[in-house]
Amino acid sequence: MPETTRRADRLTGNRYGNRPTMKDVAARAGVGLKTVSRVVNGEPGVTPDTERRVQEAIDALGFRRNDSARVLRKGRTASIGLILEDLADPFYGPLSRAVEEVARAHGALLINGSSAEDPEREQELALALCARRVDGLVVIPAGDDHRYLEPEIRAGVATVFVDRPAGRIDADVVLSDNYGGARDGVAHLIAHGHRRIGFIGDMPRIHTAAERLRGYRAAMEDAGITVAERWMSLGATDPERVRRAAEEMLAGPDPVTAVFAGNNRVTVTVVRVLAERSRRVALVGFDDFELADLLQPGVTVVAQDSAALGRTAAERLFRQLDGTLIAPERIELPTRLVTRGSGELPPTD
Amino acid sequence: MPETTRRADRLTGNRYGNRPTMKDVAARAGVGLKTVSRVVNGEPGVTPDTERRVQEAIDALGFRRNDSARVLRKGRTASIGLILEDLADPFYGPLSRAVEEVARAHGALLINGSSAEDPEREQELALALCARRVDGLVVIPAGDDHRYLEPEIRAGVATVFVDRPAGRIDADVVLSDNYGGARDGVAHLIAHGHRRIGFIGDMPRIHTAAERLRGYRAAMEDAGITVAERWMSLGATDPERVRRAAEEMLAGPDPVTAVFAGNNRVTVTVVRVLAERSRRVALVGFDDFELADLLQPGVTVVAQDSAALGRTAAERLFRQLDGTLIAPERIELPTRLVTRGSGELPPTD
Numbered sequence: 001m002p003e004t005t006r007r008a009d010r011l012t013g014n015r016y017g018n019r020p021t022m023k024d025v026a027a028r029a030g031v032g033l034k035t036v037s038r039v040v041n042g043e044p045g046v047t048p049d050t051e052r053r054v055q056e057a058i059d060a061l062g063f064r065r066n067d068s069a070r071v072l073r074k075g076r077t078a079s080i081g082l083i084l085e086d087l088a089d090p091f092y093g094p095l096s097r098a099v100e101e102v103a104r105a106h107g108a109l110l111i112n113g114s115s116a117e118d119p120e121r122e123q124e125l126a127l128a129l130c131a132r133r134v135d136g137l138v139v140i141p142a143g144d145d146h147r148y149l150e151p152e153i154r155a156g157v158a159t160v161f162v163d164r165p166a167g168r169i170d171a172d173v174v175l176s177d178n179y180g181g182a183r184d185g186v187a188h189l190i191a192h193g194h195r196r197i198g199f200i201g202d203m204p205r206i207h208t209a210a211e212r213l214r215g216y217r218a219a220m221e222d223a224g225i226t227v228a229e230r231w232m233s234l235g236a237t238d239p240e241r242v243r244r245a246a247e248e249m250l251a252g253p254d255p256v257t258a259v260f261a262g263n264n265r266v267t268v269t270v271v272r273v274l275a276e277r278s279r280r281v282a283l284v285g286f287d288d289f290e291l292a293d294l295l296q297p298g299v300t301v302v303a304q305d306s307a308a309l310g311r312t313a314a315e316r317l318f319r320q321l322d323g324t325l326i327a328p329e330r331i332e333l334p335t336r337l338v339t340r341g342s343g344e345l346p347p348t349d
Numbered sequence: 350m351p352e353t354t355r356r357a358d359r360l361t362g363n364r365y366g367n368r369p370t371m372k373d374v375a376a377r378a379g380v381g382l383k384t385v386s387r388v389v390n391g392e393p394g395v396t397p398d399t400e401r402r403v404q405e406a407i408d409a410l411g412f413r414r415n416d417s418a419r420v421l422r423k424g425r426t427a428s429i430g431l432i433l434e435d436l437a438d439p440f441y442g443p444l445s446r447a448v449e450e451v452a453r454a455h456g457a458l459l460i461n462g463s464s465a466e467d468p469e470r471e472q473e474l475a476l477a478l479c480a481r482r483v484d485g486l487v488v489i490p491a492g493d494d495h496r497y498l499e500p501e502i503r504a505g506v507a508t509v510f511v512d513r514p515a516g517r518i519d520a521d522v523v524l525s526d527n528y529g530g531a532r533d534g535v536a537h538l539i540a541h542g543h544r545r546i547g548f549i550g551d552m553p554r555i556h557t558a559a560e561r562l563r564g565y566r567a568a569m570e571d572a573g574i575t576v577a578e579r580w581m582s583l584g585a586t587d588p589e590r591v592r593r594a595a596e597e598m599l600a601g602p603d604p605v606t607a608v609f610a611g612n613n614r615v616t617v618t619v620v621r622v623l624a625e626r627s628r629r630v631a632l633v634g635f636d637d638f639e640l641a642d643l644l645q646p647g648v649t650v651v652a653q654d655s656a657a658l659g660r661t662a663a664e665r666l667f668r669q670l671d672g673t674l675i676a677p678e679r680i681e682l683p684t685r686l687v688t689r690g691s692g693e694l695p696p697t698d
Binding site for chain 2: 086087090096109110111112113116124125132268271290296
């Protein structure tokens with residue numbers, strides 16, 4: 001079956017097509033059905049050479065044992081997987097909880113894992129969850145090549161990417177408007193009189209970091225401001241790195257009068273650095289965070305709706321499983337500027 | 350084999366004993382090995398009656414298909430499961446990350462799920478992870494009866510409870526000193542001159558909430574203070590409930606001059622309520638939280654080391670799997686009072 005036909009096939013109730021069967025594996029490996037069954041079920045009585053042939057056929061066809069009938073019979077619950085980037089980043093809390101609520105509404109369990117921003121680990125975890133027969137995966141990708149998921153997708157695993165797009169495969173993606181949000185946040189600082197505005201962001205290979213930097217550059221260009229290289233710092237978001245970046249921008253003969261912080265991890269460290277200084281420096285952060293309104297001044301943020309990201313992605317996943325979707329889409333959710341004081345401070349130079 | 354012998358059996362390299370085999374299932378069900386294999390692998394050719402008999406034998410023996418050889422052969426990775434209470438509670442972030450780091454150091458993947466404080470959901474999730482062949486479970490329990498795990502434990506699944514103890518089974522448990530920490534925090538308020546001190550905590554059926562209330566009562570009793578019923582409020586930690594509780598204690602003819610907040614979810618709402626008032630009310634919270642030091646005043650807390658809880662539990666889990674543990678233990682980690690201003694305010698009545 002050609003790829004395009006398979007993806008559009010509505011008869012199977014799933015746009016991702018028919019699962020290959022044990023019969024297909026047996027035919028491809030040139031062995032009997034019983035032999036395939038033995039290999040799949042880890043039973044003895046198969047020579048290493050035959051096992052290798054069967055395993056190659058399994059890999060080539062993307063065969064997965066379809067246990068749904070057995071699962072139902074034993075009263076086990078369906079499940080979906082969620083791959084996060086960092087278990088301790090509060091941004092992912094509401095997103096995870098939203099995915100979980102949608103899963104529960106569909107009678108499915110959610111199981112999570114973290115890639116720790118490591119593409120290899122993301123792949124290992126995604127395939128481990130597939131091997132444990134999740135019906136679908138919501139992925140916050142660390143890597144930029146997801147072709148490793150193609151056999152799983154062909155075998156019927158629903159897949160939605162969230163927060164960052166998939167790489168090199170055609171998949172459902174739910175994103176925030178990172179570019180537009182950052183552009184609005186920086187334009188807000190410019191509207192309050194700032195021209196020397198710093199940008200501190202995450203590693204540039206991360207989609208959201210790159211998009212937010214692009215938004216910063218666009219807002220500066222729109223205002224006719226030439227950006228100095230030393231106003232921009234991209235890298236890991238650990239407190240030490242961010243602190244150093246902020247202190248460098250705030251020092252020297254022409255220090256920045258405002259900072260745009262590229263995510264909530266950056267913002268909390270910049271808040272800390274600014275609290276130690278007497279000079280008032282304006283701040284707008286990407287991402288809202290708990291207690292931002294109770295700091296003095298309150299922290300102005302470009303808020304993403306992280307619960308809506310999770311909910312939209314999970315609902316899309318279940319629509320894939322229902323077979324009611326035709327083709328992958330890219331969905332972009334708006335951000336919202338929340339003014340609280342720190343972003344409305346005037347320049348002090 | 351009697352229960353006690355099985356649990357202490359060191360020859361198997363696992364204190365939790367020998368796994369039952371397909372042969373044991375076949376013998377108990379009075380069928381052939383092939384029939385058991387068919388049922389286990391969801392293959393056709395078994396009558397419903399026979400299938401029911403085999404399933405009963407599987408349940409009675411706690412049989413789980415031991416796929417470890419197969420898993421290794423296919424290059425799949427070992428895994429452990431972590432059951433949390435709430436994916437969005439920041440207290441669990443460092444705990445989860447610590448469990449994950451220990452898992453990784455042992456070459457295992459971590460998969461998580463959330464019980465959402467629902468005992469049924471905890472059970473469903475724990476059994477679902479076992480069915481997906483995790484080697485062990487770290488559980489933050491929502492329920493108080495964990496006998497449902499006994500067949501899994503007998504079948505070789507390592508199990509450690511963390512943050513709260515297991516119910517009705519003998520298991521490894523890693524806890525914070527909730528009683529001592531709360532007692533110290535309340536004694537700190539008393540030492541600063543407070544006598545009318547409120548306690549706002551989580552639902553009393555939750556072990557940590559009950560222990561912290563017990564610590565509050567002990568500190569008050571030690572100081573010879575009779576606690577008024579209206580100074581204590583236990584219930585859900587949603588902002589509406591906590592706000593109402595705080596406002597009631599702060600109103601009336603004899604309002605509290607200090608509040609002890611039973612966990613980080615309670616503390617952030619109490620901070621919010623106090624920020625709206627002109628009268629200065631002292632506050633000590635159980636659990637540290639991000640930005641507590643940057644609020645004005647800084648928030649004095651009884652800090653748990655949530656990363657150490659996770660690390661200790663996970664290390665204990667792998668020692669169970671290594672077979673180097675003899676018997677379950679209860680490990681209690683100390684808390685630490687961190688003074689930042691809010692807990693050192695004098696009474697204002």
